[in-house]
Amino acid sequence: MSTESTATTVDVKGQNCPMPVIKTKGAFDELAAGETMEVLATDSGSLSDIKGWAESTADAELVDQQEVEEGGETIYKHYVRKAE
Amino acid sequence: MSTDTTAGSEADSLPEDTAELAARVEELETELADLRSEVEDGPKKMVIIATKGTLDMAYPPLILASTAAAFGYDVTVFHTFWGLEILHEENSKDLQLSSVGNPNMPVPNAIAALPGMDRVTTRMMRNRIADNEVASIEELIDVSLQSGVDLQACQMTIELLDYDEDEFYDGVTTGVGAASAFQEMVEADIQLLV
Numbered sequence: 001m002s003t004e005s006t007a008t009t010v011d012v013k014g015q016n017c018p019m020p021v022i023k024t025k026g027a028f029d030e031l032a033a034g035e036t037m038e039v040l041a042t043d044s045g046s047l048s049d050i051k052g053w054a055e056s057t058a059d060a061e062l063v064d065q066q067e068v069e070e071g072g073e074t075i076y077k078h079y080v081r082k083a084e
Numbered sequence: 085m086s087t088d089t090t091a092g093s094e095a096d097s098l099p100e101d102t103a104e105l106a107a108r109v110e111e112l113e114t115e116l117a118d119l120r121s122e123v124e125d126g127p128k129k130m131v132i133i134a135t136k137g138t139l140d141m142a143y144p145p146l147i148l149a150s151t152a153a154a155f156g157y158d159v160t161v162f163h164t165f166w167g168l169e170i171l172h173e174e175n176s177k178d179l180q181l182s183s184v185g186n187p188n189m190p191v192p193n194a195i196a197a198l199p200g201m202d203r204v205t206t207r208m209m210r211n212r213i214a215d216n217e218v219a220s221i222e223e224l225i226d227v228s229l230q231s232g233v234d235l236q237a238c239q240m241t242i243e244l245l246d247y248d249e250d251e252f253y254d255g256v257t258t259g260v261g262a263a264s265a266f267q268e269m270v271e272a273d274i275q276l277l278v
Binding site: 016021 | 217218224227
């Protein structure tokens with residue numbers, strides 16, 4: 001998934017539970033139907049937290065999750081799409 | 085099934101399609117029933133009764149409340165007794181940890197009971213919280229209120245502890261008691277006492 005196709009990016013790097021999910025939900029509410037958002041986190045717990053949140057949220061679809069090494073730290077990238 | 089179905093060459097594959105369609109219809113009916121009950125009952129609801137005012141015990145209710153709100157739940161946290169300290173704007177910034185009777189503390193009880201030890205262990209914990217970039221109590225109250233969590237301060241305890249209503253964070257609900265908390269618990273899907 002490339003960043004060009006995402007409507008918005010939420011940067012929660014450095015923030016811990018429960019912030020990644022809460023900030024994701026906040027941005028998701030602003031998303032238009034059919035749009036995809038990107039979440040950048042350093043909290044490894046965000047992998048299961050955002051997955052669980054997306055499964056329980058009717059119009060949220062978890063498109064992809066990636067682990068990327070950037071500048072010596074692991075960035076967890078999440079892509080969530082709002083259903084049309 | 086209506087007679088107005090696909091005609092021609094596609095008719096050969098109809099039995100299989102019909103079974104598939106029937107399964108799909110059943111699936112959609114279940115989904116519809118779920119949605120109907122959800123609409124009728126409104127969003128799911130969680131009520132937490134927060135009774136503790138130590139630094140460590142202030143976190144779980146706020147973390148759960150803000151998370152449940154992100155999951156679309158209607159959330160009420162009823163703060164009573166020392167739980168009130170979490171909502172008290174000034175006191176919430178200075179919540180303490182008790183080192184006595186806490187086997188997870190790196191000091192034995194005999195030392196933990198010395199004057200000033202709670203200050204020391206609290207400072208250690210605050211440093212850890214900051215080092216691990218865990219949100220402060222103030223931040224969690226802020227995101228909870230922003231997410232629509234109803235943070236309630238028990239009126240009886242406000243008077244018992246001689247607090248003034250304007251000493252609490254803006255957005256905190258006052259003037260509520262056990263009966264309103266109980267009523268909310270009756271209607272809730274999840275009820276927790278912390």
